[in-house]
Amino acid sequence: MSLDSLSSKTILEVRKVSKSFPGVQALDKVDMDIREGEVHALLGENGSGKSTLTKCIVGAYQRDSGKIVYAGNEVSFSSPTESFKQGISVIYQERSLIPKLSIEQNVFLGDELLSSGFLSENKMRKRFVELCESFGFDLPPEEKVFRLGVAQQKVVEIMKALSRNSRVVIMDEPTASLSKEEADHLFNIISQLKSRGISILYITHILDEVFRITDRITVLRDGKKISTLDTPSTNKEEVVNLMVGEVFHDVEDISSFARYDHPAVLSLKNIKKLPRVKDISFEVYPGEILGITGLTGSGKTELARAVFGAERVDSGEIFVDGKQVQLGSPVDAINSGIALIPEDRKSDGLVLLFEVFKNITLPAIDEFTIKPGIIITRREYRKAEDYRERLNIRLASIHQQTKFLSGGNQQKVVIAKWLLTNPKLLVMDEATQGIDVKAKSEIYSIVRELAENGFSVIFISSEVPEVQRVSDRILVIADGEIVGEFKRGARQDEILKKALSGKQEQLDNQVVS
Amino acid sequence: MSRPAVKSKLASFLGKYKIIIAFFVLALVISLMTPNFLSWRNIINIFRQSSIIGIMAIGSTFVIIGGGFDISVGSLLALSAAMAVGLQSSMHWFLAVVVVLLVGAAFGAANGFLSSKIHIPPIIATLGTMTIIRGIVYMYTGGYPLYVDSEGFAFIGNGYVGPIPFPIILLLVLVALGQFVLVKTKFGRYSCAIGGNKEAARLSGIKVDLYVTLTFVVGGLMAAMSGIVYASRLLSVTPLAGQGYELDAIASAVIGGTSVSGGEGSVVRTLIGALLLTMITNAFNLIGIDLYVQYVFKGLVILAAVGFDSFYKARG
Numbered sequence: 075m076s077l078d079s080l081s082s083k084t085i086l087e088v089r090k091v092s093k094s095f096p097g098v099q100a101l102d103k104v105d106m107d108i109r110e111g112e113v114h115a116l117l118g119e120n121g122s123g124k125s126t127l128t129k130c131i132v133g134a135y136q137r138d139s140g141k142i143v144y145a146g147n148e149v150s151f152s153s154p155t156e157s158f159k160q161g162i163s164v165i166y167q168e169r170s171l172i173p174k175l176s177i178e179q180n181v182f183l184g185d186e187l188l189s190s191g192f193l194s195e196n197k198m199r200k201r202f203v204e205l206c207e208s209f210g211f212d213l214p215p216e217e218k219v220f221r222l223g224v225a226q227q228k229v230v231e232i233m234k235a236l237s238r239n240s241r242v243v244i245m246d247e248p249t250a251s252l253s254k255e256e257a258d259h260l261f262n263i264i265s266q267l268k269s270r271g272i273s274i275l276y277i278t279h280i281l282d283e284v285f286r287i288t289d290r291i292t293v294l295r296d297g298k299k300i301s302t303l304d305t306p307s308t309n310k311e312e313v314v315n316l317m318v319g320e321v322f323h324d325v326e327d328i329s330s331f332a333r334y335d336h337p338a339v340l341s342l343k344n345i346k347k348l349p350r351v352k353d354i355s356f357e358v359y360p361g362e363i364l365g366i367t368g369l370t371g372s373g374k375t376e377l378a379r380a381v382f383g384a385e386r387v388d389s390g391e392i393f394v395d396g397k398q399v400q401l402g403s404p405v406d407a408i409n410s411g412i413a414l415i416p417e418d419r420k421s422d423g424l425v426l427l428f429e430v431f432k433n434i435t436l437p438a439i440d441e442f443t444i445k446p447g448i449i450i451t452r453r454e455y456r457k458a459e460d461y462r463e464r465l466n467i468r469l470a471s472i473h474q475q476t477k478f479l480s481g482g483n484q485q486k487v488v489i490a491k492w493l494l495t496n497p498k499l500l501v502m503d504e505a506t507q508g509i510d511v512k513a514k515s516e517i518y519s520i521v522r523e524l525a526e527n528g529f530s531v532i533f534i535s536s537e538v539p540e541v542q543r544v545s546d547r548i549l550v551i552a553d554g555e556i557v558g559e560f561k562r563g564a565r566q567d568e569i570l571k572k573a574l575s576g577k578q579e580q581l582d583n584q585v586v587s
Numbered sequence: 588m589s590r591p592a593v594k595s596k597l598a599s600f601l602g603k604y605k606i607i608i609a610f611f612v613l614a615l616v617i618s619l620m621t622p623n624f625l626s627w628r629n630i631i632n633i634f635r636q637s638s639i640i641g642i643m644a645i646g647s648t649f650v651i652i653g654g655g656f657d658i659s660v661g662s663l664l665a666l667s668a669a670m671a672v673g674l675q676s677s678m679h680w681f682l683a684v685v686v687v688l689l690v691g692a693a694f695g696a697a698n699g700f701l702s703s704k705i706h707i708p709p710i711i712a713t714l715g716t717m718t719i720i721r722g723i724v725y726m727y728t729g730g731y732p733l734y735v736d737s738e739g740f741a742f743i744g745n746g747y748v749g750p751i752p753f754p755i756i757l758l759l760v761l762v763a764l765g766q767f768v769l770v771k772t773k774f775g776r777y778s779c780a781i782g783g784n785k786e787a788a789r790l791s792g793i794k795v796d797l798y799v800t801l802t803f804v805v806g807g808l809m810a811a812m813s814g815i816v817y818a819s820r821l822l823s824v825t826p827l828a829g830q831g832y833e834l835d836a837i838a839s840a841v842i843g844g845t846s847v848s849g850g851e852g853s854v855v856r857t858l859i860g861a862l863l864l865t866m867i868t869n870a871f872n873l874i875g876i877d878l879y880v881q882y883v884f885k886g887l888v889i890l891a892a893v894g895f896d897s898f899y900k901a902r903g
Contacts, residue, residue, distance in 0.1 A: 384790060408792040422790055425783035427850055436780055437791040439773050447773040491791070 082110045084143075085273050086131070086162070086242050091140030093130055096480065098510060100126040102297045103140065108242060111271040113264060115284045115305070118294035119317055119570075120370065120536045124277055127294065128244050132157040132164055145241065155184075163235035164244040169227050171234075173220035177213050178202050181234045205233055209266055225256035232263060236272075243267065244275040249283060250371050261287050279369045281310050281574055295319050314574070318538075318567045330562065331525040332362035332546045337396055339499050339530045340412070342381070345390035350376040352554030354390075358499060358530045363521060365545025366534045368573050373554040374534045375417050378503040381532070382414035383407040395498075408437060413492035415485070417503040423488040426477035430469060431458035433476050433487050438494040461490040466516060482513025489520060500524060501532045506540060518544050538570050605895065606844055610859050610866075617870040624873060631752065633865050638754035639664075639813045639820075641861040643832060644839035645765040646695075646809030648857045651840055652769070653802035654782040654849035655702055655709040659694070660810035660836060662720035664829030667691055667814025669728050672735040672824050680740035688811050694720065695807020699800025717833070724826050732825045735818070744820030754816050758858070761812070765854035778802050782849025838885075839864060842892040863888070 086108040093101040101123050108114045118124050129135040131142060133151025142149055144162065151157040154164060171180045178198060187197040202215050211229060219227060228248060235243050249257040264274055264287055276288055284291060285305060293300040293316040300316050338357035345354045350373035358364050368374050380387045383401030392399055394410045401407050407414070416422035424433050435442055435454045442453045458472045467486045469479055476487060485505060492500060502521070506514045521531050521544050535541050541548055542564065550558035550572045558572035618624045643660055650657045667687045674683035694716065701712035746753040769775035777798045780788040789795045813832075818824050843860030845852030864885060871881045 382790070404790050405792045405794065414790065416790060421784070422786050425780050425787055425850065427783050428780065432776065432780075436776075436788075436793075439776060443773050449771050449773060449776060451771070495792075 082112070084108070085110045085145060086275075087141075087143040088127070088131065089141040089143065091127070091130055091142065092138045093126055093135060094138055096510065098297075100297050101130065101137075104294070104297070104299045106292050106299060106302065108273045108275060109289075110241075110273055111268050112290065113268055113274045113276055113288045115288040115291040116275055116277045116294065117279075117284065117291060117313065117317055119538065121296075122294040122317075123297040124294055125246070126297075128164065128246070128275070128277065132162055132244070158235075158238060158240075159185075161239055161241040162244070163238065163240040163242070165228065165231045165235065165246065165248055167246045167248075167250055169224070169231070171219045171227055171230060174218060176216050176218055177222070177230050177233075178215035180219055180230055181205075181237050183234070185238060201237065205236055209233075209236065209263070211263075223256075225252050225259065228252070228260060229263065232267075236267075240272065242273045242275065244277070246277045247279065247370070248276075249278070249280065257283075279574065281313060284313070285310070293317055314567055314571060318570055330362075330546045331528075333360045334362075336360045338393070339395060340381070340532075341393040341396075343391040343393070345377070345380060345392070346388045347376055347380045347385060348388055350554050351380060351387075354551070354554070354556060356549060356556065358532060360498075360530055361525050361528050363525050363531045363533055363544055363546050365541035365548040366532060366551060367536060367538055367541045367548060367569065368551035370536055372551045372573070374536070374551055375503055377551070378414060378417070378501050378532070378534055381407070381501055382412055384414065384416075408495060408497075411496075411498035413437075413495055413497035413500050415488050415492065415500065415502040415505050417507070419481075419484055419488050424476050424484060426475070428476055429473045430462075430467075430476050430479070430487055431455060431472040434458045434461055434472075434490045434494060437491055441494070457494065458490075461493065465490055465520060480510070480513075482509035482516070485509055485513065485517065486520075489517070493524075497529070499530045499532065501534070503534045504536065505533070506535065506537075514540070538566050538573070542566055542569060606842060606856050606859050606863070606892070609892075610863050613863065613866065617866065617873075621870060621873040624870060629869070629873075631755070633862060633869050634755045634758070635752050636869070637858075637861045637865040638758040639817050640832060640835045640839060640864070641758045641858055642761055642816060643810050643813040644836040644843075644857050644861050645761055645854055646806035647833075647836040648765070648840045648843070648845050648852050648854050649769070649778060649802045650709075650806040651837070651845050651847065652782045652849055652852045653778040653799050654785060655699075655799060655802060656837070657695075657698055657713045657803060657806045658710060658833045658837070659698060659713040659717035659720055660806060660813075661829040661831060661833035662717045662724065663691060663694055663807060663810040664814040664817060664832055665724045665824070665826065666694075666720050666727070667811040668818035668824040668828050669724055669733055669826070671740075671815050671818040672733045672822075673727060675735050675737060675740065680737050684740075684743075684815055687815055688808060691807040691809075691811025691814070692804050693807070695804040695810075696800055698807065699803030702803070703796040703799040721826075724828075728824070728826045730826055732823050734823045736822065740819050741822060742819070744816050744818070744822075754820065757812075757816065761809070762854050762858045769852075769854055774798065774801060779850055782846070783851070835861075835864060838889050842889060844892075844896070846896070847893065860892075 084107045088104060088106040090103040090105060091101055092103055104123070104127060116124050126135065130137045132154040133156055134154050144160065172183065175183065181202060182198050187194050187201060189197060199215060205211065206213065211233060213226065213229065219230060222230065248260060252260065267274060278284060288305050290302060291305055291308065291313060292302045293313065295317060336359060339360055341357045343355050345351060354377060366374055379385050383403050383406050386402060392401055399406065399410050401410070420426060431454050435457065439449065443449050455472065462472060465486045467483050467490065469483060476484060479487065506517055521533060524531055533541060533544055546562050548560040548564060548569060549556050550569060552573060560569055623629055643664065646660065647657060667690065670690060671683055671687045674686060698713050698716055701707050702709040742753060744754055748756055777793050780793060781795050781798055785795060817828060839861035840852065840857045841847060842863060843853065843856035845857060867885060867888065868881055
C-alpha cells in the first residue's frame with residue numbers, strides 16, 4: 075500500500091508556510107505534501123497549528139510567507155469559497171449545511187444547475203442520482219437536512235464536495251459525534267474516495283482511526299512540523315511522543331495550598347447533562363487548583379456551565395460547603411460563591427462595547443449603588459483602577475472600550491470582574507485560549523495567588539502542559555466521564571494517553587454491546 | 588497611542604456628536620433661508636411640536652437599548668389619550684392621569700413578557716399588541732371623537748410656566764430624568780449590558796428577562812405620558828390618534844445614535860433627534876415646500892444617520 079502511494083503524484087504541497095498572530099507564531103515554516111489518492115493524517119495537540127494550517131490552505135487565513143502548490147500550480151486562495159471551486163473542500167466539525175433546505179438543494183447550493191437561466195430540477199436530480207450511484211450513497215434528495223442524523227449530514231457534506239469534483243477533501247474530526255457504526259460507514263466512504271484518486275487530509279485526536287485508515291501521518295507541535303511518517307511503519311507510542319515533545323519529568327516544585335483536611339468547597343455527585351456530561355462526581359477543596367483536561371467534545375465546557383448554573387443539569391446533586399444547592403441559574407451560582415470564566419470571552423464573558431470599568435463592575439454593581447439603585451461611578455473607577463494594577467491589565471484608560479483590548483487583557487478584565495464578587499470557587503474554562511505567552515504566564519500566577527489566598531480554582535483546559543503546570547490535582551474527562559485522576563507531578567504523556575485512550579475504551583465497549 | 592486607537596477615538600467622537608453637529612449645521616442653513624426660523628416664537632413652537640414624539644421617544648430609547656423594539660406605542664398613545672379624556676367623566680382628572688399611566692405600564696409589561704418570556708421577536712410581539720390596542724381604542728370610543736373640558740387637565744398641554752409652555756418643561760424634565768436613569772442607575776447599566784451582549788449579561792448574574800421587561804414598561808409609561816399630553820393639548824381624541832407616531836419615535840432614537848442592535852444610546856441625543864425631525868417639517872412649512880417632499884427628505888435623514896453607523900461598524 076505504501077509503495078502504491080509512493081509512486082503516485084503530489085496533488086497539494088505546502089512549502090515553508092508561516093503565519094503569525096499578535097504574540098503567537100502559529101505556523102513556523104511548515105512543509106507538507108499530500109499525494110493523489112492518499113489519506114493523510116494531520117496530528118497535534120490543541121494549539122499546535124492544525125487548524126491554522128488548514129485555514130491557510132483554503133484561504134480562510136492569508137499566510138505570511140511560503141508557498142502552496144496545488145495540482146502543479148502555485149495558488150493563493152482568497153477565500154474558502156474560491157478553493158472550494160478549485161477542488162479543495164473542507165468538512166468542518168460544526169455542520170455547515172442549511173437545515174431547512176433539502177439534501178439536494180444543499181448539495182448544489184452555490185452551484186445550482188441551470189437551463190436557460192432558471193434552476194433546472196431535472197439536471198440536478200440527474201446529477202444527484204449519478205453521484206449516489208457512483209459512490210454508493212443512498213439518500214432521499216427531497217428530505218430536509220434538519221431531519222437527518224449527524225452521520226447522514228456528514229455524508230451530504232461529502233456529496234457536496236464531490237459534486238464540485240473536489241480533488242482534496244479536508245475532514246476536521248469527522249467522527250466526533252458519530253456512533254461506531256456510523257464511523258465505519260464513513261471509513262467505507264473514505265476508502266471509496268481514495269480509490270478514485272481523491273486525497274483526504276484527516277484531522278483527528280483519535281489515534282485508532284489514524285492507524286486504521288491513513289497512509290501517512292504529519293505531526294505538528296507549537297506551529298512547527300515535527301515529522302511525516304508512513305503509517306504502517308510507526309506506532310501509537312511514537313506518535314504520542316512526537317505530539318507531546320520533550321517530556322519534563324520533574325515539574326517545577328511549587329508548593330500546594332490545597333487544604334485537603336478541610337471540608338470540600340464544592341462537591342458534585344453523579345452530575346448528568348446529556349448529551350455531553352454522563353456521570354461526573356468530584357470534590358474541590360479550599361485552596362486547591364483542580365485541573366480538568368480532556369479532548370475537545372469530552373464534556374468539559376458543559377460541565378463548567380452546569381456547575382455555574384448556566385444550564386440546568388438533568389440529574390445529580392451539587393453541594394457547596396456541605397450544603398446541597400440547586401443551581402438553576404447563574405444568579406444562584408453567584409450567590410453560592412461560584413464564578414465562571416467562560417470559554418468564549420467575547421461572546422459570553424464581556425460586553426465588548428462597554429468601557430472596561432463597566433465590565434469589571436457588572437456582576438457586583440450592587441456594591442457601588444445606593445438606594446434606589448443609583449450608581450456611584452467614582453467608587454467604580456477606584457475599584458477598576460485597583461484591579462487594573464493588581465492584575466496588570468495593560469490599557470490606555472479604564473474608560474477605553476473593551477473591544478480594543480488584546481485577548482490577554484480582555485481575559486484579565488473577565489477575571490477582575492469575577493474577583494470583585496469575592497467568590498469561593500473560580501471555574502476557568504480554557505482561560506488562556508488565544509492569548510499571548512506573557513499573558514498566559516501572568517494568568518497562571520494569578521491562579522496560584524488565588525489559591526494561596528484560600529480560593530479554590532477549577533482550571534479546565536484541553537492543553538495538558540498548562541493543566542499539569544498549574545494544578546494540584548488533575549482529572550481527565552473522556553466522553554462525559556472521569557477516566558483518570560493524577561497528582562501533581564504526573565507525566566504529561568501519561569495524562570495525554572489517558573485522555574486519548576478514554577475514548578478508545580468507550581469505542582471498544584460499543585463494539586461489545 | 589497607536590493609530591487605530593486614534594481612529595477609533597475619532598470615530599466614537601463623531602458617533603457621539605455627529606447628530607449635534609448635524610443639528611446645528613441644519614439650523615444654520617435653515618435660518619439663512621428663512622428669517623423667521625430663529626425667532627423665539629418659532630423655536631418655542633419647534634420644541635412644543637416635539638414634545639409628544641419626544642416623550643414617547645424616551646421610552647423607545649430604553650427599549651431599543653435593551654435590544655428590543657416597540658411599535659405598539661402609537662396605539663398606546665391613542666388608548667391613553669382616549670382613557671385620559673373618557674375617565675374624567677367619572678373621576679378627577681389627576682386620578683385619570685394616574686390610572687392611564689398604570690395602564691401604559693401594564694401594556695409595556697405585557698410587551699416585555701411576550702418578547703422575553705414567550706420569545707416572540709419584539710417587533711412581531713408589539714405588532715400584535717399594536718393591533719389589539721388599536722382595537723380596544725375603537726371599542727372604548729365607539730369610533731367617535733371624545734371631548735373634555737377641564738381647566739386643570741388642559742394645563743398639561745396648554746399651560747405656561749413664565750414664558751415657557753408646560754409641555755416643553757415636562758419634556759425636558761423627563762429627558763433629564765431618563766438620561767439620569769440610563770447613565771447613573773443599575774437599571775440603565777443592566778439595560779445597556781443586555782442590549783450589548785445578552786449571554787454575557789445573563790452569565791454575569793443579571794435577571795435578563797426582568798430587565799428587558801422593565802425597558803418595555805418604561806416604553807409603555809412614556810407612551811401613556813405622551814398620550815396624556817396629546818389629549819390635554821387638543822382636549823379631544825379621535826380613535827385614529829397617534830398613528831405612525833411609533834415610527835417617528837423610533838426614528839428620533841435612531842437618528843440620535845441609539846444602536847439598532849442595542850447596547851448604546853442616549854436620551855439627550857434622542858431629544859435632539861426628535862427636534863431635528865420637527866425642525867425639518869417646520870422649515871419646509873416656512874419655506875413652503877410640499878408635504879410629500881418632506882416625507883422623502885425625512886426618510887433620507889433616517890437612512891443617512893443609521894447608514895453612517897452601520898457602514899462604519901461593518902468595516903470595524
